[in-house]
Amino acid sequence: GAASDEAVEAQIAATVEPLLARRREEALRFVAATQRALQRRRRRVHERALALAATVGRVGRVFDDHAAEITELYSSLRCDIATCRREHEQRDRSSEEALDESLLALRRAADKEECSLHAAAATETLSAIAAGYRVLH
8 A cells, every 4th residue: 555655656746746837837927927918008008198198288288379379369359349449430530520510511501502512521421421330340
């Protein structure tokens, strides 16, 4: 019995232990390869996250630049509208003064010909005032 136990032990030592050692080495290589793959994967994910953060930063800058440009355009437009209204009001005021002068001259006209002349001038001034409002709006 003892010899056969020793023979079994020797057989195990000769065949099974080298297989176990080889399987252990393969398992350790597999674990190391898996760890390297995970490390590469983490690095790629981190690099993609950094690239995404940079892209979001660039998009934010584009958005901020666009918002600033829109604000500047809006301010410029409001200023141009105010200037246009101011100029229209000045022209309108002078046209109304000219109309008042024509109407006063029409009231003071001595004859029909002078009355027609001043009426035509007043009508022309009224047309110019109306045209100015159409252009403004």
